[in-house]
Amino acid sequence: MHSRRLFLKNALLAGAAVLTGADRWRHWLPLPEDMNDSSVRWPAVIATWDNRKATAAAGAILSAGGRALDAVEAGARVAEADPNDTSVGYGGLPDRDGNVTLDACIMDEFGNAGSVTYLQHIKHPISVARRVMEKTPHVILSGDGALEFALSEGFSKENLLTDEARRAWEAWKIKSEYKPVINSERHDTIGIIAIDAQRRLSGACSTSGMAFKMRGRVGDSPIIGAGLFVDNEVGAATATGLGELVLKTLGTFLIVEEMRRGKHPQKAVEIAIRRIAQKYPKHARENQVGYIALDRRGRHGAFSLQPGFNYALFQGGQNRVFEAASLWKR
Numbered sequence: 001m002h003s004r005r006l007f008l009k010n011a012l013l014a015g016a017a018v019l020t021g022a023d024r025w026r027h028w029l030p031l032p033e034d035m036n037d038s039s040v041r042w043p044a045v046i047a048t049w050d051n052r053k054a055t056a057a058a059g060a061i062l063s064a065g066g067r068a069l070d071a072v073e074a075g076a077r078v079a080e081a082d083p084n085d086t087s088v089g090y091g092g093l094p095d096r097d098g099n100v101t102l103d104a105c106i107m108d109e110f111g112n113a114g115s116v117t118y119l120q121h122i123k124h125p126i127s128v129a130r131r132v133m134e135k136t137p138h139v140i141l142s143g144d145g146a147l148e149f150a151l152s153e154g155f156s157k158e159n160l161l162t163d164e165a166r167r168a169w170e171a172w173k174i175k176s177e178y179k180p181v182i183n184s185e186r187h188d189t190i191g192i193i194a195i196d197a198q199r200r201l202s203g204a205c206s207t208s209g210m211a212f213k214m215r216g217r218v219g220d221s222p223i224i225g226a227g228l229f230v231d232n233e234v235g236a237a238t239a240t241g242l243g244e245l246v247l248k249t250l251g252t253f254l255i256v257e258e259m260r261r262g263k264h265p266q267k268a269v270e271i272a273i274r275r276i277a278q279k280y281p282k283h284a285r286e287n288q289v290g291y292i293a294l295d296r297r298g299r300h301g302a303f304s305l306q307p308g309f310n311y312a313l314f315q316g317g318q319n320r321v322f323e324a325a326s327l328w329k330r
């Protein structure tokens, strides 16, 4: 993976793309700084939390030469189907009225984007978001409209409230106290971003949102520039944690813009976390937000407000989990 030979192969692939890719050429050109950098760090995929099953599924697609977009969708689907992941898809904790409502978005290497918010009864909101991106002139479909669209696309209606999630909701109702939980079981919202062998970047983000939220609440995860942002010329970033803080600072857009200005992904995610702490010091002390980022050189960064945030990284044929550094040490 990390050889000069592979780098040259990728550079040649990029050259071939110039000839065949028409308007796509600029996405594949090697950057000048890459010519002095012999380490090739792509393909790679990174996901919030210990989502190694998701990065493995995505990594298998990338290793076979597949497209980053397919990889991130496949990865998000792994978390969505897992009933033990109580913050995503099937098995997600409901709102305070017992409804499981899902938010998801996806972005490809061309800057196309699709999103669903407040979607009920559909197990794979990320795939619906992809259809929104690919089959409609819109970016976001919401609620009943998103559901109607999903059904028209052949998705089936399912009960997503597992017995375990129902029991948790019934226990919560006794006090009915809304309080976001920091690092909820360490497998919260999945944000997953990837760069493939042809240096195409894509990202996906999927969640059931904050547990026991108000009916109708939508978080950052389906909002382009908040829960996810991808710019193929620069890099990609995604978020987990208290969505209100991510929304109010447009965290992933900020991270990508910092990378555009030359920042390493690690520096860029730290800037976005510090921005939250500067603007909302009280909430930043009490809540969790975690960011991950990947640039188009395959370098990554991860940082959070509170300790306890981790991430999965598939790169160089290895699929590993790492602890992120945090602003507060506690």
Ligand code: SD4
Residues within 6 Å of the ligand: 087, 188, 189, 207, 208, 209, 210, 218, 219, 220, 221, 239, 240, 241, 242, 243, 244
């Ligand atoms: C939200 N950001 O709806 C999501 C929830 C989350 O880790 O990421 N939890 O605010």
